[in-house]
Amino acid sequence: MHIVIIGAGIVGTMTAYYLVQKGVQVTMIDRHEKAGTAASRANASLLCYGQKSPLGTPDIWRKIPTVLLGRDPRIKIQKYFSPTLYFWLAGLLKNSVSDRYRLNYLYLSELVENSRELMEEIIAKHNPSFDHRRNGRLNLYPDAAALEKGKAHISLYAERFDIDFSILSAEQCIEKIPSMKDRKAPLAGGIFTPLDASGNCEKFIDEIIENYLIPSGLFHFMPHTDAQRLVVKNGMIEGLMTDKDALVADHFVLCNGAWASEFLRPYQIYLPVYPVKGYHIQCDMPDGVSLEPNVMDTYSNTVAMQLENRLKLSTGFIFNGFNADVPKKYLVNLKTAAQEIFPNLSLQNITVNKGFRPYTPDSLPIVKPSQKIRNLSYNLGHSMLGWTLAPSTGKQCAEQIAHFYGLPP
Numbered sequence: 165m166h167i168v169i170i171g172a173g174i175v176g177t178m179t180a181y182y183l184v185q186k187g188v189q190v191t192m193i194d195r196h197e198k199a200g201t202a203a204s205r206a207n208a209s210l211l212c213y214g215q216k217s218p219l220g221t222p223d224i225w226r227k228i229p230t231v232l233l234g235r236d237p238r239i240k241i242q243k244y245f246s247p248t249l250y251f252w253l254a255g256l257l258k259n260s261v262s263d264r265y266r267l268n269y270l271y272l273s274e275l276v277e278n279s280r281e282l283m284e285e286i287i288a289k290h291n292p293s294f295d296h297r298r299n300g301r302l303n304l305y306p307d308a309a310a311l312e313k314g315k316a317h318i319s320l321y322a323e324r325f326d327i328d329f330s331i332l333s334a335e336q337c338i339e340k341i342p343s344m345k346d347r348k349a350p351l352a353g354g355i356f357t358p359l360d361a362s363g364n365c366e367k368f369i370d371e372i373i374e375n376y377l378i379p380s381g382l383f384h385f386m387p388h389t390d391a392q393r394l395v396v397k398n399g400m401i402e403g404l405m406t407d408k409d410a411l412v413a414d415h416f417v418l419c420n421g422a423w424a425s426e427f428l429r430p431y432q433i434y435l436p437v438y439p440v441k442g443y444h445i446q447c448d449m450p451d452g453v454s455l456e457p458n459v460m461d462t463y464s465n466t467v468a469m470q471l472e473n474r475l476k477l478s479t480g481f482i483f484n485g486f487n488a489d490v491p492k493k494y495l496v497n498l499k500t501a502a503q504e505i506f507p508n509l510s511l512q513n514i515t516v517n518k519g520f521r522p523y524t525p526d527s528l529p530i531v532k533p534s535q536k537i538r539n540l541s542y543n544l545g546h547s548m549l550g551w552t553l554a555p556s557t558g559k560q561c562a563e564q565i566a567h568f569y570g571l572p573p
């Protein structure tokens with residue numbers, strides 16, 4: 165059996181990983197030169213096993229005026245005249261109602277926990293080198309009310325999923341991260357979850373492809389190959405037209421992240437995946453300084469973490485279609501936030517990266533067979549947690565396909 169995977173990010177790679185384990189011949193294509201160069205390269209590198217949340221929280225309603233006035237530090241809407249975006253935002257609001265939010269959070273937590281177990285299996289089996297650190301995560305809160313809300317949020321599922329957490333005072337937070345000693349931004353305390361981890365997603369993809377997929381003899385990667393059109397007849401794909409050759413296979417899996425909706429539109433298939441831009445800067449870590457837990461500063465909405473000898477700072481939920489620009493003032497704001505968190509760090513040798521999160525209104529991935537085209541499956545829409553979730557959804561997608569074709573489990 166031969167399967168073509170469209171899109172070689174972390175999701176395509178994990179889908180290939182689990183399909184090859186079932187003895188399936190896999191061809192994975194990507195329009196880029198290398199796998200893992202879109203959102204999978206741009207991400208903040210966090211494996212969010214402890215602290216996570218769907219974007220649509222019940223208090224999102226209160227944020228609407230601030231967002232519409234452009235005053236939210238993190239969420240920016242720049243493309244106001246877009247019916248696709250309005251439709252998507254309506255879905256987001258629908259999913260922010262308490263009951264829906266709880267269900268989404270519960271399902272997300274299940275996927276995350278499953279992914280964590282699978283990632284441990286992968287590490288035990290292949291020992292990939294990807295700067296993996298089981299270093300925990302510290303969420304910082306500027307005032308007592310925000311800290312209390314954070315506590316209520318994590319308590320919702322902490323017991324059910326055995327998530328250990330501790331509430332730290334401002335002094336205890338600074339003890340954990342001494343480079344925050346002269347912090348100017350307000351700090352009431354923090355929530356620390358030891359379960360959270362981090363790692364270089366792009367490096368992980370390279371390792372899985374080079375050390376497992378290629379040696380399996382069942383896998384072929386086609387870089388610089390743009391999937392342009394499906395040739396569909398009687399509800400079946402007969403071939404995939406690319407800018408190079410036409411590809412024929414028994415089954416196709418769409419793992420093209422933020423580009424899924426536009427790819428499927430010609431077939432009257434509408435999946436609510438919107439490209440939500442995010443960005444990060446990286447700079448050198450000064451000698452003698454290290455950042456042990458990953459940090460989420462809820463005051464500036466900035467994630468800070470250490471990747472080898474570099475400090476990585478990420479933020480931004482920008483709604484502006486596929487416009488890839490990151491205005492200079494946003495980068496200046498990010499640098500200011502970094503200096504507020506770590507006042508004694510000088511930001512040297514800065515690089516910038518950005519990417520489009522494939523966002524769904526409920527922040528949950530879409531992993532299912534197409535209802536319209538029999539030999540097509542979707543594994544996409546991983547929103548802000550694709551690096552964390554990819555093992556779980558890759559396995560789920562491979563199992564659905566195996567079940568459909570009666571392959572051995």
Ligand SMILES: Cc1cc2nc3c(=O)[nH]c(=O)nc-3n(C[C@H](O)[C@H](O)[C@H](O)COP(=O)(O)OP(=O)(O)OC[C@H]3O[C@@H](n4cnc5c(N)ncnc54)[C@H](O)[C@@H]3O)c2cc1C
Binds near residue numbers: 170174206553
């Ligand atoms: C700033 C930022 C921070 C983030 N932080 C985190 C984090 O800390 N933890 C976490 O778990 N997640 C995080 N995420 C989310 C995570 O990165 C994404 O959910 C994940 O990378 C999605 O993976 P993907 O494989 O679906 O998409 P992508 O990595 O975008 O891959 C899709 C691939 O499809 C290819 N493609 C698209 N269309 C075609 C076509 N027609 N033909 C051929 N190829 C095509 C693209 O070239 C691309 O390589 C973050 C994302 C961003 C942007």
